[in-house]
Amino acid sequence: MQYPTNLTDALEFIWGEGILSPGGPEEVAQMLEGIDLCGRRVLDIGSGLGGIDVLLAAKHGAAAVIGIDVEPQLIDSARDLAAKKGLAGRVTFQLVTTGKLPFADASFDLVFSKDAMVHIADKLAVYSEVFRVLKPGGWFIAADWLWSEGAAEGAVVHAWLSKMQLTFAFTPPADALQALIDAGFAEPGVADRRHELQEANRKEVALLEGPIRQRLAAMVGTEMAESRLASAKGRQAALDSGCLIPCHLRGRR
Numbered sequence: 001m002q003y004p005t006n007l008t009d010a011l012e013f014i015w016g017e018g019i020l021s022p023g024g025p026e027e028v029a030q031m032l033e034g035i036d037l038c039g040r041r042v043l044d045i046g047s048g049l050g051g052i053d054v055l056l057a058a059k060h061g062a063a064a065v066i067g068i069d070v071e072p073q074l075i076d077s078a079r080d081l082a083a084k085k086g087l088a089g090r091v092t093f094q095l096v097t098t099g100k101l102p103f104a105d106a107s108f109d110l111v112f113s114k115d116a117m118v119h120i121a122d123k124l125a126v127y128s129e130v131f132r133v134l135k136p137g138g139w140f141i142a143a144d145w146l147w148s149e150g151a152a153e154g155a156v157v158h159a160w161l162s163k164m165q166l167t168f169a170f171t172p173p174a175d176a177l178q179a180l181i182d183a184g185f186a187e188p189g190v191a192d193r194r195h196e197l198q199e200a201n202r203k204e205v206a207l208l209e210g211p212i213r214q215r216l217a218a219m220v221g222t223e224m225a226e227s228r229l230a231s232a233k234g235r236q237a238a239l240d241s242g243c244l245i246p247c248h249l250r251g252r253r
Contacts (some may be wrong), residue, residue: 002119002166003071006220008049010228013216014204018051018081021115022200023143028055028114031141031248037062040109043101043133044068045126045142046116050078053091056112066108067093068101069116106135113142121169123176127183127251134253140185142249143193146173151243160234163227173247185251197246198239205232 047067180188217225238244
């Protein structure tokens with residue numbers, strides 16, 4: 001289990017209800033710029049606590065959203081959130097295993113993923129599965145934490161990841177772009193968002209060093225609160241060094 005409850009409680013406290021990574025509603029809107037989800041069927045890969053899926057339906061008009069994840073406690077929490085928001089009929093969640101997606105060919109108008117594919121090493125395999133389940137003309141839109149060449153062996157990244165419970169896969173942007181092309185996507189694109197995340201992460205560090213620190217510690221314990229601050233500082237160093245390159249990815253079937 002990579003996402004125990006004390007970790008997800010901390011991340012949700014920092015980033016908002018149902019959210020496990022930076023950016024929230026604003027970044028989701030940026031990712032979907034130019035895409036009309038009204039009446040569309042959407043798959044969310046790595047749905048976590050379900051906050052993104054609720055946004056896709058409630059704010060962006062998706063007719064149906066299916067969120068998938070590999071950890072059962074996340075699926076349970078996501079279902080609770082959808083029910084709380086009155087969206088249990090439109091937003092559903094499914095526990096899956098790694099590998100082939102459990103859906104028929106051409107099942108979705110959009111496949112979405114936000115900051116979850118960083119856990120998947122074989123980008124070509126997952127992009128190929130995304131391509132398979134998309135309807136002709138459908139879009140794949142994702143945010144992923146990509147890396148400069150050799151970042152996995154770098155001292156800055158090693159120092160950051162040594163303070164974390166999570167395991168990540170390291171993929172340079174050029175490799176991700178080539179994997180999109182090899183999977184068959186038209187209009188493939190990988191957009192570097194490192195500078196935006198640098199600024200957002202600085203604000204997160206300041207918050208965790210400031211007044212919310214004690215509130216977070218009271219909720220999840222001092223050790224977890226200190227861990228989140230250490231992680232944010234390590235992430236900042238990785239961003240500032242250029243080793244960590246958060247990107248938005250797009251491709252059309």
